[in-house]
Amino acid sequence: MKKALLSLTALCLLAGTAEARTWAEIKKSGTIKIGTEGAFPPFNMMKGTQLTGFEVELANALAKQLGLKVQWVTQPFDGLLLGLQQDRFDFVIASHGITPERQRAVDFANPHYCTGGAIVSMKGGPTKAADLKGKIVAVQVGTTYLTGVQKIPGAKVLVFPKDTDAQTALLAGKAAVWVGDKFTGLDLVKAQKGKLQQGALLFTEKIGMAVKKGNTSVLKELNAALAKAQSSGTYAKISRSYFGEDIRCKNFQ
Template identity: 30%
Template structure:
């Protein structure tokens, strides 16, 4: 009888252990309220994994072997508000949306502008900054005074960016790059490029860092850089919107923006401005 009781106890213990393991597996895949996951799907339990190109200084770039920049710090601040560990990763911009759709990461915080076309593949939060699409040329180039002067010329853009379509409207001679910084640098090499279309923020930052380039005219449009999230994860989108509002309200956002740009990138007069959609 003693052996029978012992076997029965061992059997019950085994069943309870299997049930506990099953529960752990469920929590790893879906998250649970109170452990920082708040019920939304995450690629890694307890971590907020967000992607940027890593070659878009000052928004995301590597320094001393670590990812840093405005986008990276915004992601860290949002993760903190959501009680998650920040886990920034890199992915080439031209395939970053496909990476999100394939659930390689939880979100894109990589200066991706909201567009109706992109919204077919991902959900977007409220904008976390505004920037304008602007033409830049070499500092000694006095021939190109407005975007129309680039018709038929060689224009540099990042592939799959919002700057590609207007470049194609102006010319058939489009040079593709994986980094706006490299494209702007090529403007200073005689005969390589006639112009580059990129963010005004990035162009002005390049000028501040000694690039011999200059802007042409005013921004052609203003785009809304937003956080892209997988369409199957609306809870995470809502949580990010709440966290974004929180870091704006408590001054964290302005502190990060002032650090990298000396101004608040959300402080812009949008009246009468064409928003890219």
């Protein structure tokens, strides 16, 4: 948590120290640079040498609508928003929960899906927050899932650089519980064929693409492109191919 708070402080200090590319500059170049983690299935991950996942396909579709080519940049999750401030990419799409702390450092587009922090354990294990006292909980660094677990009295937090590492800790018996994205949890339970169970959600959240603070021209285009993809059926097609349902925030205004 301390590391995450320091990173957010650094982001706020960096905001405004350099100029991000405007929409006009991106359009003129013909290519948009997008940052993601590439290690958070099924949202963004590597299959061999190919970057794929729900968010990757969605961002590629948005770029196509905007008439742009895509240059993908991958790096660890806890450095993505810092990389955005350092102008390594024009926007980030990596399942960032929209929180007040992050909103002080970056600007978020309208949510591209809604989810929550889920508890996953071996069959017969903990299924709700009250069960986590004294239990080892595996979670990824720099995430809202880590923040959520740290609020539970008595939970013993085991932090990993990647979400897949946290999942492995659960499967190897090094942790009693994994806490992470609801949809990732459902995939994990399905893949383990009866060995795991998904319990309650610790919290719900909206997930959004992030742009550098004050980059309103790019934010406007992303919001318009997302709305078009959702109204045209493009979003629903991509979503159903991964989740069997449309995971947009239906009640978002």
